Amino acid sequence: MIRETKASSGLVLNSFEQLEQLSMSKLREDFPIPIFPIGPFHSHFPASSSSLTSQEQTSISWLDTKPPKSVSYVSFGSVAAIEINDFLEIAWCLANINYPFLWVVRPGLIRGSEWIKWLPSEFLETVNGRGHIVKWAPQQQVLSHPAVGAFWTHNGWNSTLESICEGVPMICMPCFGDQMVNARYVSHVWKVGVQLENDLKRMNIENVIRRLMQEEEGKQIKERMLELKEKENSCLKPGGSSYESLRSLTSYISSF
Incomplete structure (x- = not known):
C-alpha cells in the first residue's frame, strides 16, 4: 500500500x-x-449522510424533550459486533448511571443474536422514558443536537471526526483496526475523551461516564473539545487550511 x-x-x-x-x-x-x-469530508456537504442504513427520526423528537448536554449517545457503528455479556454490561450500566441515553442497537451488534431480544424486561422498566433505543440514528443530526453531552463510540474515523466537528466529548470503546489508534489520539493526544480500559464491566463504565459528565476532568475535556471544534470550523472558511488545500487540489487536477 x-x-x-x-x-x-x-x-x-x-x-x-x-x-x-x-x-x-x-x-x-x-x-x-x-x-x-x-x-472533514462530511462538512463540505452538511446535508448529506454517509450512512448505508435507514435511519429512525424518532431520535431527534426524543432528544427535543431532554435538557442541554444531558444525554449520552451510544453507537458503535455499522460493522462492530460485541458479545452478549458485554452487551448486558453496557445495558445495566446505562440503567444504573441515571443519565438519559440514546442507544443505537442495530441488527448484528450482538454476535449470533437478533436485534433486541436479549434486553430483560427489568431493564426496559428501569429506563422507561430515560432511555431511547433505535436500530439506527441520523448521527450528524444527533451529535449536533444541544441535548447531547457525550458520545460513546467505537472511534471509527468518520464518527470521530463528526464528534469533533460538533464539539461532543467521547467515551472511547475501539473494537478493531484503526479504531485503536483513533481512540488513543482522542484520549491521550487531543485529550477530548476518555478511553474505557480493562474489563468491560458496568462499574468501570460508570466511572468513565461520571468522569466525563460530572467531574472537573470532564469540564477540561469539554473545553479542549470546543477549542478543537473551533479549529475545524476555521479550516473550512476562506483562507483556512482545508479550504486552501481543496483549491490547490482542484488546480492540481486541472493541470493534467
Missing part, C-alpha cells in the same frame, strides 16, 4: 492540518507526492 501510494499522483486525506499537524509533516517527509488534507 505504501509503495503504490508513493507512486500515485497525490494523496487526498479526510483530515485537517490543525488536527494532525505532526503526522502531516511526517507524511510530507516520507511521501514525495502532493498531499491534500481537505477534511
